[in-house]
Amino acid sequence: MNESGPRPSLPVEADGLPMPRRLWAVAAVSVSIAITVLDSSMVNIALPGIARTLGISPASATWLLNAYQLTVVTTLLPLASLGETLGFRPVFLCGFALFGLASLGSALAPDFETLLACRILQGLGSAAVMSLTAGMIRHIYPLRLLGRAIGFNAMVVAVAGASAPSLAAAILTVAPWQALFAVHVPVSLLGIAIGWRSLPDHAGSGRRYDWPSACLNVLTFGPVFLGIDLILHATLPAVLLVLLGLACGTALVRRQLSQPAPLLPIDLLRIRVIAFSVAASICAFSAWYASYVSLPFLLQGAGISTAGTGLIMTPWPLGMAFGAPIAGRLSDRVPTALLCAFGMGAMAVGLGVVASLPLLGNGLIIGAMMALCGAGFGCFSTPNNRTMLSSAPKARAGGAGGMQATARLLGTTLGTTVVGLCFQIAGAGGPRVALLVAIGFALAAGALSLTRRRMG
Numbered sequence: 001m002n003e004s005g006p007r008p009s010l011p012v013e014a015d016g017l018p019m020p021r022r023l024w025a026v027a028a029v030s031v032s033i034a035i036t037v038l039d040s041s042m043v044n045i046a047l048p049g050i051a052r053t054l055g056i057s058p059a060s061a062t063w064l065l066n067a068y069q070l071t072v073v074t075t076l077l078p079l080a081s082l083g084e085t086l087g088f089r090p091v092f093l094c095g096f097a098l099f100g101l102a103s104l105g106s107a108l109a110p111d112f113e114t115l116l117a118c119r120i121l122q123g124l125g126s127a128a129v130m131s132l133t134a135g136m137i138r139h140i141y142p143l144r145l146l147g148r149a150i151g152f153n154a155m156v157v158a159v160a161g162a163s164a165p166s167l168a169a170a171i172l173t174v175a176p177w178q179a180l181f182a183v184h185v186p187v188s189l190l191g192i193a194i195g196w197r198s199l200p201d202h203a204g205s206g207r208r209y210d211w212p213s214a215c216l217n218v219l220t221f222g223p224v225f226l227g228i229d230l231i232l233h234a235t236l237p238a239v240l241l242v243l244l245g246l247a248c249g250t251a252l253v254r255r256q257l258s259q260p261a262p263l264l265p266i267d268l269l270r271i272r273v274i275a276f277s278v279a280a281s282i283c284a285f286s287a288w289y290a291s292y293v294s295l296p297f298l299l300q301g302a303g304i305s306t307a308g309t310g311l312i313m314t315p316w317p318l319g320m321a322f323g324a325p326i327a328g329r330l331s332d333r334v335p336t337a338l339l340c341a342f343g344m345g346a347m348a349v350g351l352g353v354v355a356s357l358p359l360l361g362n363g364l365i366i367g368a369m370m371a372l373c374g375a376g377f378g379c380f381s382t383p384n385n386r387t388m389l390s391s392a393p394k395a396r397a398g399g400a401g402g403m404q405a406t407a408r409l410l411g412t413t414l415g416t417t418v419v420g421l422c423f424q425i426a427g428a429g430g431p432r433v434a435l436l437v438a439i440g441f442a443l444a445a446g447a448l449s450l451t452r453r454r455m456g
Contacts, residue, residue, distance in 0.1 A: 016142040021198050025140045026152070028195030032096050033133055033153065034160040035187050036126045039103070040068065041164030046177040053177065054112045064119050066229065071123030072130065073409045074222045078214035080131040080402025081263040085209050088132050088139065088202045088398060093195055095128020100188030106181035134401030138389050139200040144332060146390055151328015151382040155321045158378065162317035165310075213255055213263040220249040221406075228413055232420045265399035268392050273452055274400070277388045278407045280448035284344060284380050285411025286418065287441035291351055291373070292316070293419045294434035299366075301431060302359035312367050319374025327379040328386070336383035337453035343379030344446030346372055348439050355435045380445065387452070415441070 017025055043064060051061040083091040102121035109115035133153070141149040171179050227241030256262035269275045292313075299309045327339055350373035354366055385404055392400035418437055423430035 016145070017140050017198075017200055022140055024194055024198035025136070025200065026149075028191050028198055029133060029136050029140070030153070030156050031187060031191035031194065032092075032129045034156050035184055035191070036099065036129055037157055037160040038164050038167065039099075039122065039126070039184060040065075041161055042168035042171075042180050043068075045165055045168040046172065046180050049172065049177045050115075054115070056112050060112065064116060067116055068119045068123040068126075069409075070222055070225060071120050072127045073225050073406070073413075074218040075124055075127040076131045076405050076409070077217050077221075077263055077265070077399075077402045079128045080135070080398045080405075081214070081261075082209060083128075083132045083135060084261065084396070084398035085207055088135050089195075089199045091128055092132045092136060092199065093192055095125045095132075096188055096192050096195070097125070098122075099125030099129065100185050100192070101125075103181045103184035103188065107178040107185075130405045131402040132398060134385065134389055134404050135202075135397035136199065136401075138394065138397040138401075139202050143390065147328040147331030147336075147382065147386045148325070149328070150385045150389070151325035151331070151378075154324035154328070154378060154382050154385075158317045158320035158324060158374075162314070162321065207261065210259065210263050213252060213259070216248050216252040216255065217263060220245050220252050223248070225409075225413055228417050231417065232424060261396065261399070263399075265396065265403050268396060268399055268403060271391055273391045274388055274403075276448050276452040277384050277391070278403060280340065280344075280445045280452070281381075281384055281388075281404070281407040282411040282414065283441045283445035283448065284377065284384070285408050286415040287344075287347065287351075287438045287445065288377055289412045289415030290418050290434050290441060291415075291438035293416055294422070294431040294438070295354070297423075298354075298431035298435060299359060301428070304359065304363075308363065312363055313370055315367050315371035316374040319371035319376075320378040321374075322371075323375030323378030324382045325378075328382040331383035331386045335453060336387045337449045339383040340380045340387075340449035340452075341446040343376040343381075343383075344442045344449065346376030346379065348376075348442040348446070350376065351435055351439045351442065355432060355439070376442075380449075384449070 016022060047061045047064065048058070050056075050064065051058050054061075079091060079095065099122055102118045102125055105118035106115055106122065109118055134150075137149050137153060138146065168180060171183065222245070223241040224245030227238040227245065230238040230241070252264055253266065256264045256266050259267075261267070269278065295313060296309050299312060304312070323343070327343065331339055350369040353369045357365065359366065388404050389397065389400050415438070419430075419434045422434040422437060426433040
């Protein structure tokens with residue numbers, strides 16, 4: 001295929017990218033997703049130092065995370081829709097470039113207000129990358145390799161998440177916190193340079209962009225997620241925010257019913273296999289975060305040190321990195337519903353063993369159960385994501401990817417909120433109660449997956 005002539009849009013649409021262009025495109029997407037995962041995890045480690053340097057309270061410093069997360073969750077679907085309109089490649093690369101520029105601004109920020117503004121811009125750039133990653137993968141790989149592709153992507157996410165704390169600690173031992181942002185700049189430039197020539201030339205639909213729906217989407221997800229975050233600390237304002245979000249959401253849904261390719265992908269949710277996969281994804285991510293947030297409290301409450309807790313929990317992301325690519329390969333040949341149900345069953349078993357064991361003196365067993373939970377989650381997420389992408393029309397891959405990312409964020413937010421509620425209601429027994437709730441979420445995800453099997 002001669003790439004010096006007109007770009008091969010039709011073959012790309014038919015069966016992915018040719019080799020070796022496919023490998024370069026995979027590299028570009030992998031760099032983008034790894035750097036965004038590393039950013040969100042590494043900033044956590046730096047928050048105390050940022051607070052001291054800028055002379056702000058720890059509560060104010062947490063807004064560097066909250067503002068980033070709110071920006072991501074409110075713009076995922078609008079940017080996925082924009083990618084379908086203008087084409088994935090320009091929106092993806094512009095988002096990557098914005099992330100890199102905002103990282104530079106964060107490294108040079110002289111005060112908290114400037115840093116906060118740059119974090120919001122970073123969130124906007126990250127949302128463009130996250131919302132279109134799945135759609136990009138759908139166009140990079142042929143359909144017969146889609147499960148393998150999603151498995152590899154999940155492995156990249158797991159490895160980046162597992163290495164983020166150690167990498168951040170290593171950087172902070174030799175440089176100030178600004179270096180955590182500065183390091184993103186050359187990596188972003190590298191990813192953009194690779195992606196400029198290799199990413200698929202998906203032609204946008206050219207339809208008019210639905211700005212009113214985009215605004216309603218922000219006014220729906222922003223207040224709802226902010227209200228959920230504040231529910232334990234400021235109940236009345238939180239409830240009012242959630243009600244505002246639900247009112248805007250009602251208006252958004254009513255507007256979307258008449259759209260041929262709606263920004264809020266209710267057309268895809270009419271496909272029952274996709275709807276059940278989305279519901280299972282929300283439950284699975286709720287299970288992951290409810291357990292992952294409560295486990296350190298449970299382990300340290302039993303007398304295990306902070307270092308010991310970190311060591312015991314390390315096998316979880318390693319298990320994900322091991323299980324996700326294997327499940328990806330299997331999902332191209334084995335019914336995905338069975339793989340998803342098996343993965344959630346394994347996660348429920350692992351959490352059940354941890355909840356029933358005396359924690360002191362059983363570090364090896366608990367570590368093994370963490371690996372089982374991680375592998376189980378990887379065995380669920382890859383086939384489930386494959387089902388969402390492959391069941392959607394290829395022209396709606398952007399909407400499917402945005403919906404996938406939104407389900408993930410909704411699940412992680414729900415899981416974290418449930419942990420807070422368990423702590424408030426059950427007191428000292430809160431971590432164990434939260435772990436039991438996580439088991440319930442995992443079983444629900446497995447049951448939804450098995451129900452989906454009867455749909456074909």
